[in-house]
Amino acid sequence: MGKEKIIEAENLFVTDIPHYEEGFNEQENTIVRLVSNHRNKKPYQVTGIQDVAADNNWKAWLYLGPILVLLVVFLIYPLVNTIFISFLNNYNYVNGTYDGFTFDNFGVIFGLTTYNGATETDFTAFAIPNTFILVFITVPLTTIIALLISVALNSIKWFKNALQVVFFLPYVTNMIAVGMVFSVIFDTNGVINYLFNLGETAWISGATRAMAFVPLIAYIVWCGLPFKILIFLSGLQGIDKQYYQAAQIDSAPHAKVLWRITVPLLSPQILYIVITSFIGAFKEYTAIVGLFNGAGTIGTKKNMYTIVYYIYDNLNTHTSFAAAAAVFLFIIIMICTWLQFKVSKRRVHY
Amino acid sequence: MEQKQYSTFENQTFNDNIVLSIGEKGRTVEAIQRATSIRNIAGMIIVYILILFAALIIIFPFYWMVITSLKINDEITASTQTFFPSIVMWSNYIYVFNSFDFGNYMFNTIVVGIFSTAGTVLTTIAAAFAFSRLKFKGRDALFAIFLMTMMIPGEMMVISNYITVASFGWIGEGQTRIDAYLAMIVPFLVSVFYIYLLRQNFKQIPNELYLAAKVDGKSDWTFLWKVMVPLAAPTIISIVILKFMGTWNAYVWPNLITDSVEYRLISNGLRGSSFTDLEGRVQYGYQMAATVLVTVPLFLLFIFFRKYIMRGFGRAGIKG
Numbered sequence: 001m002g003k004e005k006i007i008e009a010e011n012l013f014v015t016d017i018p019h020y021e022e023g024f025n026e027q028e029n030t031i032v033r034l035v036s037n038h039r040n041k042k043p044y045q046v047t048g049i050q051d052v053a054a055d056n057n058w059k060a061w062l063y064l065g066p067i068l069v070l071l072v073v074f075l076i077y078p079l080v081n082t083i084f085i086s087f088l089n090n091y092n093y094v095n096g097t098y099d100g101f102t103f104d105n106f107g108v109i110f111g112l113t114t115y116n117g118a119t120e121t122d123f124t125a126f127a128i129p130n131t132f133i134l135v136f137i138t139v140p141l142t143t144i145i146a147l148l149i150s151v152a153l154n155s156i157k158w159f160k161n162a163l164q165v166v167f168f169l170p171y172v173t174n175m176i177a178v179g180m181v182f183s184v185i186f187d188t189n190g191v192i193n194y195l196f197n198l199g200e201t202a203w204i205s206g207a208t209r210a211m212a213f214v215p216l217i218a219y220i221v222w223c224g225l226p227f228k229i230l231i232f233l234s235g236l237q238g239i240d241k242q243y244y245q246a247a248q249i250d251s252a253p254h255a256k257v258l259w260r261i262t263v264p265l266l267s268p269q270i271l272y273i274v275i276t277s278f279i280g281a282f283k284e285y286t287a288i289v290g291l292f293n294g295a296g297t298i299g300t301k302k303n304m305y306t307i308v309y310y311i312y313d314n315l316n317t318h319t320s321f322a323a324a325a326a327v328f329l330f331i332i333i334m335i336c337t338w339l340q341f342k343v344s345k346r347r348v349h350y
Numbered sequence: 351m352e353q354k355q356y357s358t359f360e361n362q363t364f365n366d367n368i369v370l371s372i373g374e375k376g377r378t379v380e381a382i383q384r385a386t387s388i389r390n391i392a393g394m395i396i397v398y399i400l401i402l403f404a405a406l407i408i409i410f411p412f413y414w415m416v417i418t419s420l421k422i423n424d425e426i427t428a429s430t431q432t433f434f435p436s437i438v439m440w441s442n443y444i445y446v447f448n449s450f451d452f453g454n455y456m457f458n459t460i461v462v463g464i465f466s467t468a469g470t471v472l473t474t475i476a477a478a479f480a481f482s483r484l485k486f487k488g489r490d491a492l493f494a495i496f497l498m499t500m501m502i503p504g505e506m507m508v509i510s511n512y513i514t515v516a517s518f519g520w521i522g523e524g525q526t527r528i529d530a531y532l533a534m535i536v537p538f539l540v541s542v543f544y545i546y547l548l549r550q551n552f553k554q555i556p557n558e559l560y561l562a563a564k565v566d567g568k569s570d571w572t573f574l575w576k577v578m579v580p581l582a583a584p585t586i587i588s589i590v591i592l593k594f595m596g597t598w599n600a601y602v603w604p605n606l607i608t609d610s611v612e613y614r615l616i617s618n619g620l621r622g623s624s625f626t627d628l629e630g631r632v633q634y635g636y637q638m639a640a641t642v643l644v645t646v647p648l649f650l651l652f653i654f655f656r657k658y659i660m661r662g663f664g665r666a667g668i669k670g
Contacts, residue, residue: 059570060486063476067540070473074537075499078510085509093513094522145404152401156394166405168660169412172652174599176617177641181415184426184634191414194431222408230660254393283503286601289621311505312602315512326506333503 086323093319105324109310123325126209126305133213134306135281138220143273145221146228151262153229154236164233171226179219179290186215204292209303212292216304220287224280228273235269236262271344278336282329283308415645419443419638426634442639450640454612455619462534462604462615463597469539470593471586477540478548479574483560493549496542511537512606521607530613534604544589551585552578588658591651595659598648620644 085091086105088098107113109123153163170178186192186203193201202208203215243265247257263270285308288295295302295309305313307329314322377385418426419442421435446452480486481493515521520533555578563573579586601617608614611622625637652659 060480060484060489063480063484064492067473067477067545070536070540071496071499071542073514074511074540075502075507078507078514079502081510081513082506093516149401149404152397156397156401163401163405165656166408169652170408172595172648172659174617174620174641174644174648176599176601176621177644178411178415180620180637180641181411181418184418184638185411185414187427187634189427189429189431191431194429222411225408279503283505289601293621308505311509312606315509315606319509319513323509326503326509330503330506334501337501 082323082326085320086327088320091320093316105320106328109321109324109328120321122302122305123307123310126303127307127310127325130304131282131284131306131308134217134220134284135278137213137217138224139274139277139281141217142221142224142228142277143270146225146273147232147263147266147270149225150229150232150236151258153233164229167229168226170223171230175223175286176290178223179287182215182219182222183291183293202297205297207297209297212297212304216287216291219291220281220284223287224277228277231269231273232266235266239265267344271340275337275340278340279333282333282336285309285312412645415638415641418634419642421635423631423633423635439635442635443643446636446639446643450623450625450636451612451619452640452643455614455616458531458613459598459616462531463594465531466535466538466597467590467593469535470541470544471590473540474544474548474589475574475579475586477545478552479570479578481545482549482552483570483574483578497546500542500546508603508606515607522609525609525613527613530608530610533607534600534615537603541593544593547589548582548585551582555581584658584661587655588661591655591658595648595651616644 087101087103089100089102089104091098104113104115108115108120111119111121111124149167153160153167156163183204184190188200188202188206190203192203193199201211203211239262243261244257247261252260284306288304288306288309292304295305295313297304302309302313307325311322311325311329314325417433417435420438420440421432422437422439425432425436481489481496512521515533515537518532520529559577560573563577568576597615599617600615601621604613604615605618608618611619614622620640623640625633625640
């Protein structure tokens with residue numbers, strides 16, 4: 001609290017006290033309160049209670065102190081340290097030893113340098129392509145489906161709230177648990193093969209890489225819909241009805257209304273969704289564990305690797321390789337986000 | 351109003367001579383209106399069919415989870431799939447309760463959930479208060495840095511955090527239950543996103559309330575707990591639920607840092623348990639019964655706190 005001064009009034013019966021108005025004096029940044037001392041019946045002005053300004057400096061740091069310590073230890077330091085580790089040669093995290101600096105960690109994960117006489121191929125053969133395939137299929141697919149469902153939900157009258165709740169359900173589930181449910185549905189004796197009369201087609205265990213992508217993408221889309229629908233619906237509710245009335249008078253076809261009115265007016269939400277789901281899709285991991293219970297569908301082959309899966313797999317055995325992969329992921333995500341902001345400057349209507 | 355105009359029109363005795371028709375293929379107004387309303391109804395029906403179909407797809411995994419959990423294994427792996435269990439096997443649940451160490455995983459999850467949620471809420475409130483109400487040098491710059499850290503993928507931090515936590519002695523040989531809990535709680539006590547969320551909410555609280563409290567001689571601390579926290583309660587409840595759900599769904603980190611299976615959380619237990627019979631075949635009935643047990647608490651939470659969850663996620667976009 002600021003300094004408080006009590007100024008005694010000259011005379012209680014002076015009616016004209018210009019600067020003794022009760023309330024907050026913005027110019028002087030003080031709170032004015034009229035108090036009276038009953039004994040001598042004189043009003044007082046309490047002034048100088050400043051709007052928390054400069055005085056509170058140290059108090060703010062008291063509130064922020066623990067948070068800053070935690071952030072530095074578990075966020076800022078790790079960020080720098082991971083980049084550092086990615087350049088260390090033969091790093092051992094248990095006792096912190098290493099033999100100088102090297103670019104080899106990046107060379108190893110990209111299969112350019114041999115490690116212990118062997119070439120690491122899983123990262124370039126599986127992790128990178130799988131991650132990119134997932135990103136470039138699931139993000140557009142989920143966004144388009146979510147957009148269509150939201151537009152449909154927004155246009156109907158009955159059961160709107162009930163359906164909204166139904167479409168939100170996948171969000172409040174455990175990724176691992178539902179991944180296991182999907183693996184039962186897509187089992188060789190599962191309901192998908194039965195419904196579509198596909199015999200004993202392998203989707204999960206024993207499946208080829210291409211086949212395994214089907215349940216994986218289905219699962220990721222299923223998980224991704226609710227949040228996007230929620231965002232799109234709140235965006236749609238904010239669009240002025242007049243645009244649609246004008247379109248109706250011009251008897252514009254529905255597809256044109258969707259493409260020319262809804263999509264442009266929803267572009268801020270679409271941008272937000274695309275950026276966040278891009279970042280999310282680059283980090284796919286839990287869906288794969290839930291669905292395949294490992295990194296591969298055939299034996300010990302790691303054909304369902306993603307970049308993040310590679311990071312977790314190598315974290316305590318080849319820490320520097322994991323760090324190099326993490327730095328690589330970080331750079332890719334930064335570039336993608338930057339590109340999307342660039343595009344959005346021209347395309348997004350605010 | 352229209353009716354009235356029409357009748358004046360009628361009174362002018364034109365109605366016998368003039369047939370009012372809009373020049374669309376010579377159809378009358380009634381015909382056009384009928385066509386439009388039929389088209390609208392047909393469109394509505396199509397929209398409903400499509401959206402109900404989509405809803406069915408969304409619901410289906412849940413339905414399949416529940417009915418599979420009640421089937422015997424022969425029925426699950428049979429070539430003809432049934433859409434309702436022929437014999438309802440409640441015993442699957444009893445088996446899972448006894449063999450899958452549900453109670454222990456549940457206990458771990460609840461302990462970690464409570465402490466990390468309480469800790470996160472406290473740090474969030476303190477930071478949001480400092481950023482929204484107090485003035486200090488470099489406040490805006492610091493807040494901008496906070497926001498920028500949200501862009502960094504968590505995977506960048508996991509590696510070093512693992513090493514840090516190991517150097518605290520919380521991982522590795524002789525890890526105790528407390529060590530495991532600490533390793534699961536402490537690194538995630540600060541969430542920049544929640545700080546951002548709550549700060550926005552705190553900012554909406556009018557200055558007048560603060561000044562009134564100051565006039566009454568209340569300290570910042572009292573004001574924070576007596577005025578701001580109650581006013582921002584909906585957001586804080588959202589944060590509590592989101593954080594707790596995050597713990598319930600946490601998989602990667604607990605898996606990394608625990609040496610012993612018994613210290614892990616519910617998701618790890620679910621994926622880590624084998625649910626196989628003596629011949630090594632997966633018993634899907636047991637597996638699905640366990641997934642139902644893991645999913646039901648989340649559903650209950652959703653039913654009771656739907657408003658907060660949907661609003662929280664609406665603002666958020668981050669799970670956990």
